[in-house]
Amino acid sequence: MESFPPSKMMLRYVPPLTFLKCTSCGTENSRTFKEEDYVFKKTNEVCPKCGNNELLIVGIYVKEREKKA
């Protein structure tokens, strides 16, 4: 996605994830963000559980890193 060499800066860019919900069975899954994604967009992707080909984008955000116990 990025065509520039990463610069040595203080803050690192972490690409967000897209969270999708199946409109049929309600299963939620996530994948890396694609440029045309936006929250509440209906996509033609296939649900990995029921095979329905309509998923709703319910969130786009940067997942928090899990804290070590």
Add this chain to the structure above:
Amino acid sequence: MMEDLFLNQLRGFDETGLGMLVWLIWLGLMMLFLFYPTMSQRIQLGYMLRDLEKKLARLKLVKDEVRERTIETIKRIGKPEKDPTQDIDKLMEFFVIEPESMDPYGIVYKLEHILETGESRFEEEIRKLSPAAEDYKVKTLANLMEVARTTNYLYRIVRHYYLLGKKTANIYLILQLQMLMPQLMEMTEALRLASYAFAYGQPIGDGIGVLAAAKLAYGKEKARYEIAKDTTVSEIEFENRRVLIVRATGPGGTVGRPGEGVKKLIEREGDNVKLIITIDAGLRLEGDESGKMVEGVGVAIGGPGIDKYKIEEIAKERQIPLYAFVIYESIVEAITPMREVIAKAADVVVEKIKSVLLEKVPAGSTAIIAGIGNTVGIG
């Protein structure tokens, strides 16, 4: 034994004349500081200038990186016929002059007029540069251009004070600049990350107010229409209460005109409106938790104050209570891709709004809820 060794060494030192030399150097230095008291200040100034020079170089790096990303994105999305570099460089110098405040009467509307003119002009220029971009993408590209313009401005300001301080050897000027540099560097880094968000159309932390409003309306909308430029109203019914949800129209990067939208709705609905709730991202203090929702009264809207003024004015005239929900985040989080902890706060806000509606709005009445913020990546 040790004492003898030490004394012998001292004697040896003396015999070679080294002791005299060291003593003369010390005397010379003392005379220098006596007759040239600003010497230490000069040394300190030199150290501070070197430090600023490094930071300025870093600022330039960020400015150039954001500029390159803007050019690349406009070429990729807008597909211009000719190279847009020259026009982008011209837009990076674009400015807006604030209205005269000697006579403050009517200044809000003067400021609104100037800002709207600036916004339209900016959008027109981006539209010309991006003939292939859809309308909502033009708005996001205009936001990206704004980020490039801000980084350029920051760089020029810091360079100005650095060069001025160096030219006049003014330690106090340089000292003030050096003290501000950590915040300015953080802001620059945040702008660098913001450029990624606008280049790819990703939701940013500031969009949390809009996200909460959109979640409240989603799937329950009875009607949806535009009330002001880039501002949408969704009408829903909640437990026998009419709820009018105002927010910027997504998924392009815009904040809309929520003040104008709320004002028009109240003028239309009359005395039926019993409550106005605004939801916005609020700057947290150091030590506060990001994504925490807090509630209060008043109008939660940042920016130049035009929207806030309009809502306050009409709410006071009609005696409508003003409630506000704020989601804490830092300045960096507000303009960079939305973090999980902030996104999750939207659900908390939705539940809270529902309970406030039940408690404060009588059945059969109307409430207005305004989700404030940039709607990039939120449809």
